[in-house]
Amino acid sequence: MSTADAVEPATTTSAPAGTSDPAPPTRTVAERAAAPATLPAVTAGGLTWRGARREDAQAVLTILNELAAADNAPFRWSLPEIEERLAAPYRDLDRDFLLGSDDTGTLRAFADVHTPPADETVARAILQGGVHPDRRGEGIGRELLAWQIARGRQKLAASALADRQVPAWLAVYMEDDAPETLGHTFERAGFAARRYYSDLRRDLSEPIPPVSAPPSGGTLRLVRWTPELDEPTRLARNDAFRDHWGSQPQTRETWAEDRTAFMPAWTYVVVDDAPDVAALLASPDTDDETAAALRAGEPLVVAYQIASKYVEDFEVRGFTFGYSDNVGVRRAYRGRGLAPTVMAAGMRAMADDGMRxxxxxxxxxxxxxxxxxxxxxxxxxxxxxxxLAIDL
Incomplete structure (x- = not known):
């Protein structure tokens, strides 16, 4: 599945369009979450409900792709992605998932509530799920969403940020081409649009800008990603997105996720072989992890483009493509043309591998x-x- 992570919409929030940033909250996340003691039952449709198990991966994959097709999503999930989700150590399969099956044992509804474990300055509960198109119109979706909202409130109230006075929200994502009824369901539940994303593509049969050595007196070097540069790339990502509204840092554990379609051959980074360590250490913008890496003499990645190959999406979109999951430049290195450099290198590699x-x-x-x-x-x-989000 192509996840919209090039500029991290899944970790971005804002005030509604046309308004100023909201004032800082004066109550804790737990107070605002108002977590219910019990979760509402889902009784519509006569389905049998339970939590998830790791062996449910294939059934979950089937219904998620059926939902994607019914809701006009331009992607499909893969089995390794679902297996990874169900194996994540911070997910409570019994309490954070709800699976509804019919009399034949076939999965007809699915719900998942996820609180990213690395959040530091905004508390998020992300809701995903839906009802099989053959069982829509029975009231299952409204009750399932009510369960998700209640569970999301519980998770926020129990999160590491529960005692903090930071922004908190429940979030869902939907395609612009999704059925109007889906948007109406969210709106009736109190969700409102908070951020918009554009799906872009570039024809690789058109001339690709030449890949030249990055400027900076010879200290910057464009290289293909290697495992040794993965941790420096994570630190670069955290720096690059620190000034994006609502963006949260990636820990080593969360950074290692969502790699089932990762393409090292299409992923390029720029390394500074002779950084001004003293200046960077003196800068208030340098985070503690980067400072420790500089003192240890570890490589400094200053720009990157991380790419994946989502084969399952090719048939849906009608063409082959390489996907840029994440593109970023450290703030101290912006304005030097590094983003076009890593992107041009990635595009050329995609084209060489036959991507359209x-x-x-x-x-x-x-x-x-x-x-x-x-x-x-x-x-x-x-x-x-x-x-779309409910701000708490």
């Missing part, structure tokens, strides 16, 4: 000028999606 297009998603309010950059590189909008 390069694809990515971008937050329409991205603060780093990414929208304009992608346009200059030949990317064009093909569709869009949005995040």
């Amino acid at each position: 297009y390069a694809v990515l998603d971008v937050d329409t309010e991205n603060p780093s000028g990414a929208v304009g950059l992608y346009a200059t590189l030949g990317y064009e909008k093909q569709g869009g999606s949005r995040m």
Whole structure:
């Protein structure tokens, strides 16, 4: 599945369009979450409900892809992605998942509530699920969403941020082309659009900008990703997205997730072989992990483009493509043309492997000028999606 992570919509929030940023909350997350002691029962449709098990991966994959098709999503899930989700050590399969089966044992409804474990400055509960198209119109979806909202409140109240006065919200994601009834269901439950994303693609048969050595007196080096550069790339990502509204850091554990479609051959980074360590250590923008890495003499990745190959999506979209999951440049290194450098290298590698297009998603309010950059590189909008949220 192509996850819209190029500019991290799943970790971004904002005030509603046309309004100023909300005032800092004056009550804790737990107080605002108002977690219910018990969860509402789902009785509509006469389904049998239970939590999830790791051996449910194939059944979950089937219903998620049926939901994706019914809701006009331009992606499909793969079995390794579902297996990874069900194996995550921080997910409570019994309490955070709800599976509804009919009399034949076939899965007809699915719900998942997820609180990212690395959140530091915003508490998020992300809701996913739905009802099989053959069983819609029976009231199952409304009751299932009510269960998710209640469980999301419980998880936020029990999270590591429960005692903090930070923003908190329940979030769902939907495609712009999804059925209107889906949006109406969310709106009736109190969700409102908070962020919009554009799905972009670039024809790789068109001339690709030449891949040249990055400028900076010879200290910067463009290289293909290697395992040794993975941790420096994580630190670069955390720095690059620190000034994006609501973006949360990636820990070693969360960074290692969502790699089932990862393509090292299409992933490029820029390394500074001779960084000004003293200046970086003196900068208030340098985080503690980067400072420790600098003192230890570890490689400093300053720009990157992480790419994946979502084969399951090719038939849905009608073309082959390489996907840029995440693109970023350290704040101290912006304005040097490094983003076009890593992207051009990635596009050329995708084209060499026979891909027809390069694809990515971008937050329409991205603060780093990414929208304009992608346009200059030949990317064009093909569709869009949005995040809807209940602000607590």
